Amino acid sequence: MIGRFAPTPSGRMHLGNLYCALMAWLSARFQGGAFIVRIEDLDAGRCHFEPHIEKVFDDLRWLGIDWDAGEDPESFQSRRSAIYEEYFEKLKQVAEIYPCYCSRAELHAASAPHLADGQPLYDGRCYRAWKDGVNPVIGRKPAWRIHLLAKEITFTDQVMGDYRENLATQCGDFILRRSDGVYAYQLAVVVDDALSGVTEVVRGCDLLSSTPRQIWLHRLLGFPEPVYAHLPLLVGADGHRLAKRLGDLDAGMLREMTTAEELIGNLAASLNLIDRPEPLTARELVAHFRWDAIPKEDVRSVVG
Numbered sequence: 001m002i003g004r005f006a007p008t009p010s011g012r013m014h015l016g017n018l019y020c021a022l023m024a025w026l027s028a029r030f031q032g033g034a035f036i037v038r039i040e041d042l043d044a045g046r047c048h049f050e051p052h053i054e055k056v057f058d059d060l061r062w063l064g065i066d067w068d069a070g071e072d073p074e075s076f077q078s079r080r081s082a083i084y085e086e087y088f089e090k091l092k093q094v095a096e097i098y099p100c101y102c103s104r105a106e107l108h109a110a111s112a113p114h115l116a117d118g119q120p121l122y123d124g125r126c127y128r129a130w131k132d133g134v135n136p137v138i139g140r141k142p143a144w145r146i147h148l149l150a151k152e153i154t155f156t157d158q159v160m161g162d163y164r165e166n167l168a169t170q171c172g173d174f175i176l177r178r179s180d181g182v183y184a185y186q187l188a189v190v191v192d193d194a195l196s197g198v199t200e201v202v203r204g205c206d207l208l209s210s211t212p213r214q215i216w217l218h219r220l221l222g223f224p225e226p227v228y229a230h231l232p233l234l235v236g237a238d239g240h241r242l243a244k245r246l247g248d249l250d251a252g253m254l255r256e257m258t259t260a261e262e263l264i265g266n267l268a269a270s271l272n273l274i275d276r277p278e279p280l281t282a283r284e285l286v287a288h289f290r291w292d293a294i295p296k297e298d299v300r301s302v303v304g
């Protein structure tokens with residue numbers, strides 16, 4: 001079995017990232033599996049990721065996590081666009097992929113219902129134009145969307161339980177390649193997980209709604225499907241989600257406030273893996289790991 005942690009290095013990692021990394025690592029090591037770290041820097045052309053990448057590995061080492069692959073060039077999405085292109089072309093053989101010329105403003109003006117992740121349900125105007133052979137808009141580079149059939153995807157998450165989504169009515173045609181040529185996260189994740197043999201995906205439950213799209217891409221490409229575990233979000237003492245409080249709970253601050261052993265012990269107690277907080281190393285926590293202990297509801301942070 002192979003597990004993974006795949007951060008986007010848009011800044012110093014925060015407590016939510018460390019928690020996610022720890023859980024993915026624990027599950028992999030508990031099962032005697034391998035663990036890989038992948039850097040999701042797809043947007044390297046627009047974002048400045050370099051200053052943060054070394055810190056990702058440094059903060060993971062501080063936490064007591066090790067990995068079997070992670071610092072090699074293959075682990076960086078920004079260096080893999082030729083591979084994504086290959087699978088984008090393969091998808092064209094088995095699904096309808098069409099150019100979408102809509103601007104961001106046009107997409108938001110279309111008064112379609114919004115999904116949980118904030119994206120509007122695409123109204124399909126460019127799909128209809130493509131089917132009708134209508135000439136494209138001149139002078140604008142298209143994004144490329146994949147057309148979804150009214151297909152229900154179901155899976156059982158190791159933490160959140162049964163989950164189902166109708167791709168056509170709850171998701172809508174989604175982008176595989178942006179107009180600037182950058183491949184979409186949904187495609188890159190599926191290709192990377194499959195090619196690196198990942199069998200278990202552990203991540204925050206804010207990504208639960210993107211999982212049916214990824215499962216569908218796995219099936220279209222003939223890849224085996226990984227199992228999933230979507231973690232309850234950590235919230236601060238005041239109930240706010242930690243991701244919104246990056247500034248005051250980043251790994252640099254945490255490392256001044258606490259030791260890795262104290263942090264791990266507190267997290268483990270909050271997640272019902274141990275009875276009460278006591279300092280322990282990541283390696284020591286492996287023996288206590290089990291998915292069925294993890295609550296589905298938001299978990300109140302013990303730090304910050």
Ligand SMILES: [Zn+2]
Pocket residue numbers: 099100101102125126127
């Ligand atoms: Zn369009």
